Amino acid sequence: MTPAPIIPIKVVVVFYSRYGETEKAALAAGVGAIQARGLIRLRRLVDLADEETIAHDIRWAAQRERMNRDYVAPRPGDAEWADVIIVAAPKGKPEEMASYLAGLASLNVKVAALPAPDSIAAARAFGKQTTEAARQRKT
Numbered sequence: 001m002t003p004a005p006i007i008p009i010k011v012v013v014v015f016y017s018r019y020g021e022t023e024k025a026a027l028a029a030g031v032g033a034i035q036a037r038g039l040i041r042l043r044r045l046v047d048l049a050d051e052e053t054i055a056h057d058i059r060w061a062a063q064r065e066r067m068n069r070d071y072v073a074p075r076p077g078d079a080e081w082a083d084v085i086i087v088a089a090p091k092g093k094p095e096e097m098a099s100y101l102a103g104l105a106s107l108n109v110k111v112a113a114l115p116a117p118d119s120i121a122a123a124r125a126f127g128k129q130t131t132e133a134a135r136q137r138k139t
Contacts, residue, residue, distance in 0.1 A: 006135075009033075010040075010084075011033040011039065012041045012081070013033070013042045014045060016044065016097050017044065017088075018047075018060045018063060020063050021090065026114070028124040029127030030127060032128035032131070033128065035128050036127070043073060043074040044068075045096040048099070079109050085109055086111075086126075086130055087114065112126075114126055114127075
């Protein structure tokens with residue numbers, strides 16, 4: 001008897017990070033989604049702060065330059081493509097994330113907010129569990 005085929009779950013991980021800490025949690029959530037056999041897209045929200053503000057924080061400017069090379073911003077088609085969107089942001093509800101979530105309000109897509117994880121393993125487990133829960137809803 002052959003096992004039932006695994007239903008592919010499309011996961012978009014959207015994060016906002018200035019210094020790379022939330023990026024690590026988002027990457028771990030993405031790995032968890034992959035472990036649950038999810039298809040992922042990883043997106044970083046664009047900074048809304050002006051260039052002068054960012055330039056005055058050398059660490060932010062350096063991390064932003066690197067992350068802008070490594071990631072693209074969410075695209076309109078991402079939300080339509082996704083079965084679930086995992087969002088990750090630092091504490092304090094950054095304006096970047098609030099604006100993104102407001103744009104999703106009219107869409108029929110499941111959004112799961114990654115809580116501030118105690119560890120990378122916890123973020124990975126969250127991504128895996130979220131993907132598996134989306135698969136159960138889809139069957």
